[in-house]
Amino acid sequence: MYRYDEFDHKLVAERVEQLRRQVKRRMSGELTEDQFKPLRLMNGLYMQLHAYMLRVNVPYGSLSSAQMRKFAHVARRYDKGFGHFTTRQNIQYNWIKLEETPDLLAELAEVEVTAIQSSGNCVRNITSDHYAGRAKDELEDPRVYCELLRQYSVLNPEFSYLPRKFKIAVTGSPHDRAAVALHDIGLRMHLNEAGQVGFEVLVGGGQGRTPFLAHTIREWLEPEHLLSYVEAILRVYNIHGRRDNIHKARIKIIVNQMGIDRYRELVEADFERIRGSALKIPQAELDRINAYFAPPEYEELEDISGELAALRAADERFDRWVGANVAAHKVPGYSIVNLSLKAPGRAPGDMTADAMDAVADLADRYSMGEIRVNHRQNLSFVDVRQCELHTLWQKLEGLELATPNINRLSDVVCCPGLDFCSLANSRSIPVAQDLSRHFIDVDKLALVGDFTINISGCMNACGHHHVGNIGILGVDKRGKEFFQLTLGGSSDEGASLGDRLGRALPQEDVPLAVEAIVAAYLDIREEGERFLDTYRRVGIEPFKEAVYGPSVVRAVA
Amino acid sequence: MALVRGNAVVEDPFTNLAGREDIPSSGAIIVDLEQWRANRDALAGRADPVGIRLRSDQPPELIAAELGFLDMVALEFPAFKDGRAYSYARLLRDQYGYTGEIRAVGDVLLEQLHFMERTGFDAFELDSDDPLRDLQIARSEFDVWYQPSADGRMTAIELRHQRGG
Numbered sequence: 001m002y003r004y005d006e007f008d009h010k011l012v013a014e015r016v017e018q019l020r021r022q023v024k025r026r027m028s029g030e031l032t033e034d035q036f037k038p039l040r041l042m043n044g045l046y047m048q049l050h051a052y053m054l055r056v057n058v059p060y061g062s063l064s065s066a067q068m069r070k071f072a073h074v075a076r077r078y079d080k081g082f083g084h085f086t087t088r089q090n091i092q093y094n095w096i097k098l099e100e101t102p103d104l105l106a107e108l109a110e111v112e113v114t115a116i117q118s119s120g121n122c123v124r125n126i127t128s129d130h131y132a133g134r135a136k137d138e139l140e141d142p143r144v145y146c147e148l149l150r151q152y153s154v155l156n157p158e159f160s161y162l163p164r165k166f167k168i169a170v171t172g173s174p175h176d177r178a179a180v181a182l183h184d185i186g187l188r189m190h191l192n193e194a195g196q197v198g199f200e201v202l203v204g205g206g207q208g209r210t211p212f213l214a215h216t217i218r219e220w221l222e223p224e225h226l227l228s229y230v231e232a233i234l235r236v237y238n239i240h241g242r243r244d245n246i247h248k249a250r251i252k253i254i255v256n257q258m259g260i261d262r263y264r265e266l267v268e269a270d271f272e273r274i275r276g277s278a279l280k281i282p283q284a285e286l287d288r289i290n291a292y293f294a295p296p297e298y299e300e301l302e303d304i305s306g307e308l309a310a311l312r313a314a315d316e317r318f319d320r321w322v323g324a325n326v327a328a329h330k331v332p333g334y335s336i337v338n339l340s341l342k343a344p345g346r347a348p349g350d351m352t353a354d355a356m357d358a359v360a361d362l363a364d365r366y367s368m369g370e371i372r373v374n375h376r377q378n379l380s381f382v383d384v385r386q387c388e389l390h391t392l393w394q395k396l397e398g399l400e401l402a403t404p405n406i407n408r409l410s411d412v413v414c415c416p417g418l419d420f421c422s423l424a425n426s427r428s429i430p431v432a433q434d435l436s437r438h439f440i441d442v443d444k445l446a447l448v449g450d451f452t453i454n455i456s457g458c459m460n461a462c463g464h465h466h467v468g469n470i471g472i473l474g475v476d477k478r479g480k481e482f483f484q485l486t487l488g489g490s491s492d493e494g495a496s497l498g499d500r501l502g503r504a505l506p507q508e509d510v511p512l513a514v515e516a517i518v519a520a521y522l523d524i525r526e527e528g529e530r531f532l533d534t535y536r537r538v539g540i541e542p543f544k545e546a547v548y549g550p551s552v553v554r555a556v557a
Numbered sequence: 558m559a560l561v562r563g564n565a566v567v568e569d570p571f572t573n574l575a576g577r578e579d580i581p582s583s584g585a586i587i588v589d590l591e592q593w594r595a596n597r598d599a600l601a602g603r604a605d606p607v608g609i610r611l612r613s614d615q616p617p618e619l620i621a622a623e624l625g626f627l628d629m630v631a632l633e634f635p636a637f638k639d640g641r642a643y644s645y646a647r648l649l650r651d652q653y654g655y656t657g658e659i660r661a662v663g664d665v666l667l668e669q670l671h672f673m674e675r676t677g678f679d680a681f682e683l684d685s686d687d688p689l690r691d692l693q694i695a696r697s698e699f700d701v702w703y704q705p706s707a708d709g710r711m712t713a714i715e716l717r718h719q720r721g722g
Contacts (some may be wrong), residue, residue, distance in 0.1 A: 007713040011701035022668070038638060039668055119639070141632050151703040151713065158647055158676035158706065161640025238644045239616055273652060278705035284718045 002061055002147050002292045004112045006290065010372055011154070012109045015116055020102035027099065029410055031456070040208065042122060045101060050423050052375060055118040056108060057429065060128035060146035060170070061089035063371040065360035065450030070111045070468070072356035077473050078104045083356070086343065087413060088167070089127050089373045091318065093140045095422050102523065106425055114152055121162045121191025123153035127169045127290050129519050130176040130374035133293055134382040136330045138195050139189045140291045142172035142216065148281060152227050159234045162239035164249035167206075177463040179491035181205045181214045181374060182467060185233060192220045194198040199226065203233055203263070204255030207461035211497050212252040217267060223286075225271075228279040233272040236263065264275070296383060300554070304386050311390050317404075320442045321393055324404040324484050335386050339379040339396060340403040344436045347429045348414040349377035358399050358449070366392045373492075375454070375464075376405060376413050379393040409451045410439040413464060417457030424457035426474025426481040431510055438511040450530040467491035470514060483510050485538040487543055488535045499540050502548050513547045520546035559688040562658070562680040566688055569607050571629065587631060590615055593623070601626040610662065615639045617649050623654050632678075634663035643676045650677035650707035670695035677707035 004012070006132040015051045019039075019254070029389040044055040056071070063071075071091055077480055078100055079093040086092055092409045092527030096104070105115060112161045118125055128145040133141040149168060159166075170187040180186025186202035198220040205214030221229055233251075239256070242248045255263050312319040327336040339359065341349055351359075359379065366388055367381035374380060379401075382391060396402035412435050415421065417428030432455055438446060454468030465471030471486035483505050500504050519530075525534045535543070560569045565608060574580060580588075580596060585606040588711045593600060593609055599608050601623070608629030609620060620627065630649060632642035644663070649655040660680040661673050670692060685691045700712050711719075 005717070007701045007716065011699065011703070011713075014699050014701065020644055021694070021698075035637070035666060072676055121640075155699070156704050157672035158643045159640070159706075161643065162670075234698055235644050235647075243639060243641075278712065278715070282714065282718055285714050288717065442665075534683055 002059070002143070002289065003008035005411070005417055008112070008151075009109075012112075012116070013106075015043075015114070015155070015217055015538075016102055016109055017103045018482070018521040019105065023098060023102055024468040032396075033159055036519070038120055039099075039162075043101070043105070045096070045098070046119060047185050047422070048094065048420055049307075050420070051094065052098055052101070053420065054093045054096045054101065054115060055086070055093050055095070056113060056115045057118050058089050058091060058373045059373075060114070060126050061121075061130045062132070062143065062375045064111070065363045065369045065371065066114050067111045068296075068360040068363070070113065072353040072360070074104060074107065075353040075356065077107075082352045083152075084347075084416065085122050085351065085373050085377050085379070087375050087377060087415070087462065088125060089130070089375060090125055093418070094416070104199050106397060117160075119165070120160075121164050121166075122160045123156065123166045123168065124161075126153070127167070127178060127183075127375065129171050129173055130372040130380050131177060131327065131336055131382065132172060132372075133295065134329055134331075135173050135175075135177075136177075136337055137175055138173045138327050138330070140172050141192070142170040142178075142187075142189065142202050142428050143293050144286065144289050145187065145199075145223065146170050147287070147292075148227065149230065152230070156201075159238055162234070162238055163243050163252075164246070166237075166251065166519070168230070174493065176491075176493040178404055179464075179467065179495070181495040182207060182211075182491050183214065186214050187226070188392070190220070193327060198222055199231075201229060204252040204260070206250050206252045207464060207493075208250065209247060209459040209461070209467045210253065211461070211466040212256060213497065214252075215255060217260065224281045224283075224322070225275050225279075227281060228275045228277065229267070229271055231274060231279060232267045235270055236287055240266070244275065245261055257417055261318050268359075271304075282315055287303035298331045298334065299385070299388070301385060301387070303332060306382055308386060317365055317442075320336055320392060320446060321402055322389065323446060325402070325406045326389065329382070329384075330495065335384050335389060337381045337383065337384045337389070337392060337396075338406040339407055341401070342405055342411050342436055343400045344410065344440050345402045345433050346400075346433050346436065348412055348436075351481060355401070359401070362395060363391045370445040376407070376411060378411070404442050405439075407452060408445040409448055409453065409514075410445060412436060412438040412453045412455060413468065414455040414456050415462035417455075421457065421462075423460055424474065425476040426456045426457045426483070427507075428457035428472075428474055429461060431472060431474075431483060431521060435509050435514060448522065448531070450532070452490070452516075453514070455483075464491065464501075465489070466497045467495065468498065470517065472510060475504050477504065480506075482506060485510075485513060485547075487540055488532065490532055494511055502538065502544055516546040517543050558682050559685065559691055560660075560680065561683055561688050564689075565693070567602060573610070575610070584717075585628070587629070593620070608660075609657070610647075610719075611645070613639050617653060617701070619643050619705060621653055624649075624653055627657060629657065629658040629660060629680075631660040634661060634665055634669075637664045637666055639664075643672060644657045644706075646673070646677035647707050667691040667695055671698060675702070675706045675708045675710070 102235040128211035200216040202214035412432040418424040455472040456463035456465040467489040485501040489498030589610040606628035610631040
């Protein structure tokens, strides 16, 4: 993992002291709330329904066990004993006091974690593949470039007052686990004809009330020019992005209004001007950062697939867990283990301080002290010896972190909703809880296979409902909460936005509707088809029929 | 309202002609883009200093060819949230090589001074009880810079690899 040097440490310490002064100025009335708001937002502080919410960056989803323990400490000392992992690989605390925030951030700085620009109209935490550095299909570790982008964007003097927030994601694998097509800038590593690694640059993707998939602005970019190209994109956006209407201020709007060709022309012209500037990444800096991400010292392990197969055959529950929650590692004898934060009835992504400490201990014991956070609100251990899978599974079972449902029906992604958020117009968490209680049959989860459900409590789409295989959007109809379903969304390679299924349903009918969709899928799927494949083959009609058709016994809203 | 330049509060030598029809025959003046265009030849030939004030929707490319005649460019922040002028200042310095005064006007607060200096501003119309204290705070808060900008400060990357070259 990256470690701060003297420069990084100094800047973060200076930033904490700056906020301390700003908080003092706010408390004394020297700053109005209007003037203070963008300052606190750029330090991750939102005013929510009941208290301040603090969003803390998990840089590109990688955490050390020491950082996780600090999160637990913060949850106990400054919050009500829990935190919430988000769809952008961050953690949020919901019960924060403004006057305690500088001390809190100073404590986080000790373990090289910040809340800098976790909110505000600036470049946010850079996100990435949670299997980065370990995935079998990866070209290069994307975190090296994430770190360069992190430093480039922190306190960037020119781009701290953009028209709107700005999100960048990087993937080094052809199988996209970072949802690059749904970001303001998406970066996808691939080889050019000469066999060199470079980036496909995508621009203008995003969700919210006007979802767009990103356009390719450049097919292949030399990695050394990454910062120059990103700067050119940001500059064109800063100058041309709309500032007259907050709902039209994201880069996706201006890219689609102007047209990608015109936007590209402007970016390429500025890029040509600055590509030789100090933004060009020196090889020495690439090497320096690369060294931090060098693979750990792996042992040469014997292949134990035979032994593992025997253990799986002997214990059905272990078998289910391995099948759903364990992923392939690029080094023989090792596996990636996903920890489900979606046990039945639980609020997705929530974690108690005690559970955080326990996970930190397990990471030290079983996974070289590292933890990953992914955009589906689960955690991963990325360096687990296969010979220890069974022991680890038992320990995770004891912590209720071993529900075998990764990317399955009950692995529901959900925003905080009206239980916490001042923007929401519905309670999304109870819907997620209903679903995870409804689909508890692990055999059924395995039978149905890959399936993503995403719930957002309002059209701002923090639960990424547009890209759920089933998306669920909370809407307010004359003071009552209803839920609108969409089908066929996906954030992976070949991303797609979901299509509206039909009229919105009351909360109690949502699990029944999902059940009906699943039943229809099982009925019509062909050999080897995931739900998404079937949906793309047959379209929406059979599912409409299943939920709203005349044969449906229970009348829905 | 105080005009801060360098390390001092200074008297503003310019008279802002906003909203005036007539142009006085002598003295330093600030005009807007419309006034500049309407009186371009007279203003370009004027002996006394001329500055121009651009709105945040008027990028510097509109005056790129005229910069040789302009002693000062004032860039407006209609609200502190409108960050276009940071890019304009950088383009003036880096793309057009402008070396005259770039002045921040409008909603200018202590909290932005650091970013303004970094992007090429060197004068500020500050609404503050103690503008020099503000400037001193803004300048003292950081001494690590990750990005190259118009101020030419050494970045962390440059400093890290200085010895090795």
